[in-house]
């Protein structure tokens with residue numbers, strides 16, 4: 001069972017769908033049982049949704065950069 005601190009560390013990766021399936025499952029199990037972390041993840045999710053609206057749309061170059069970073073990450077996983 002993951003600790004709350006680990007959920008906080010992995011929350012942004014979870015929301016960006018960057019976690020390995022096993023990791024994601026462990027986080028989900030924790031979220032089912034821990035309402036504090038559920039609330040934290042939900043707030044982070046709301047924040048991430050709000051960010052693009054503050055910055056305007058991402059440019060193609062920015063999108064490509066993120067896609068490349070995710071691909072690099074998958075190679076290590």
Ligand SMILES: [Zn+2]
Nearest residue numbers: 004034036037
């Ligand atoms: Zn927790």
